Amino acid sequence: MRAPRLRVSILGTFCTLLLIPATARTQAPPKPWPIRAVIVTTFEIGNDTGDIPGEFQFWVEREHLTEVLDFPGGPGGSSGPGGSSGPHPIRTNPGHTLLGIVSGTTLVNATASMMALGLDPRFDLTHAYILINGIGGVDPQIASIGSAAWANFVVNDVAREIDPREAPADWPYGLFPSGAQRPDPPSLPATTWTRSNLYTLNPKLTAWAFAQTKDLDLGDDPRVADLRAGFTNYPAARRPPFVLIGATFASDYYWHGRIMTRYARDWVRLYTQGKGVFATSEMEDAGFMNALERLHAMHRVDIDRVMVLRTGSNYTEQRPGHTAVESVTAPFIGMHIALESAYLCGSTVLHNILVHWDTTYAHIPGD
Numbered sequence: 001m002r003a004p005r006l007r008v009s010i011l012g013t014f015c016t017l018l019l020i021p022a023t024a025r026t027q028a029p030p031k032p033w034p035i036r037a038v039i040v041t042t043f044e045i046g047n048d049t050g051d052i053p054g055e056f057q058f059w060v061e062r063e064h065l066t067e068v069l070d071f072p073g074g075p076g077g078s079s080g081p082g083g084s085s086g087p088h089p090i091r092t093n094p095g096h097t098l099l100g101i102v103s104g105t106t107l108v109n110a111t112a113s114m115m116a117l118g119l120d121p122r123f124d125l126t127h128a129y130i131l132i133n134g135i136g137g138v139d140p141q142i143a144s145i146g147s148a149a150w151a152n153f154v155v156n157d158v159a160r161e162i163d164p165r166e167a168p169a170d171w172p173y174g175l176f177p178s179g180a181q182r183p184d185p186p187s188l189p190a191t192t193w194t195r196s197n198l199y200t201l202n203p204k205l206t207a208w209a210f211a212q213t214k215d216l217d218l219g220d221d222p223r224v225a226d227l228r229a230g231f232t233n234y235p236a237a238r239r240p241p242f243v244l245i246g247a248t249f250a251s252d253y254y255w256h257g258r259i260m261t262r263y264a265r266d267w268v269r270l271y272t273q274g275k276g277v278f279a280t281s282e283m284e285d286a287g288f289m290n291a292l293e294r295l296h297a298m299h300r301v302d303i304d305r306v307m308v309l310r311t312g313s314n315y316t317e318q319r320p321g322h323t324a325v326e327s328v329t330a331p332f333i334g335m336h337i338a339l340e341s342a343y344l345c346g347s348t349v350l351h352n353i354l355v356h357w358d359t360t361y362a363h364i365p366g367d
Contacts, residue, residue, distance in 0.1 A: 032124040058343040065091035110287030118295035137281035138312030145334035146241030151308035153276040156286035157251035199289035208366030230319040246279025250286035257324030280310040313338035
């Protein structure tokens with residue numbers, strides 16, 4: 001998540017669920033529900049319906065996620081403004097085939113929430129398609145606010161860092177890979193951190209999802225159009241919202257500016273060995289992917305059925321003639337259009353999968 005600017009402990013048992021009164025909440029099933037799709041979001045601003053939307057609300061309202069389940073590891077109540085204080089209730093449709101969760105923001109909450117969901121005995125996720133769906137920063141060199149990027153790579157930010165004021169004069173920034181001697185080395189050292197900095201999505205499924213959505217009209221917003229016009233240095237930033245494929249870069253830092261955007265571009269290129277191009281920034285996806293890799297090894301999920309879709313709510317650097325501080329503290333006028341793009345593109349793909357469940361159950365689209 002890149003907007004708003006917000007920064008779980010997992011209990012060792014799920015048995016506490018039995019102590020929670022049923023009331024309006026759905027009781028635990030006698031056997032696991034065979035889930036077909038999971039929508040993963042990171043924050044909700046207030047209520048799940050009827051007010052200012054966060055990443056979850058459109059899914060709840062438009063996909064009729066009317067039944068509520070407590071999320072193990074927390075009180076099961078509302079996670080409060082921004083959704084970052086703990087597990088948010090899980091929601092499901094009446095047919096119990098579709099799940100939606102709010103993980104909480106930042107890498108630690110993303111990892112813990114995904115592991116909790118994947119180990120939950122109430123759900124059979126072995127054939128579930130998992131859509132990580134949220135907003136983020138967008139590189140103005142690559143795309144514009146409201147654009148939707150299907151991720152082919154998720155890159156993490158495990159790094160060494162020194163204050164740039166103490167760095168050699170020829171260093172562009174003070175971050176560099178563990179084991180390396182400087183930023184942006186010609187190759188990566190063989191360190192244990194290298195693997196945790198790169199997650200590759202199923203390329204065939206990613207390409208298929210892109211093909212289903214590339215011609216969608218993502219709409220526009222006059223205020224966003226005015227902001228776009230100021231990016232005279234980047235033609236892509238001035239385009240109306242569109243769909244693309246690009247790498248997403250996860251970091252617990254809410255970073256911003258031309259120098260840090262250069263760092264993200266270099267970092268993605270380095271860790272993908274030139275195969276990936278930095279498109280979006282966020283604060284959760286490497287955590288999700290790390291948990292999903294472990295769950296895949298435990299035969300709880302199928303990592304090849306995972307998709308990551310991030311839509312631009314803001315640019316990762318300032319317009320010409322403006323400062324990084326001014327830009328990073330400005331209101332997020334692109335948030336609503338980014339949320340609409342996230343739902344439109346994500347739901348288009350999931351609906352296609354669910355309508356053809358007789359084949360997509362066993363065969364992943366694009367294969």
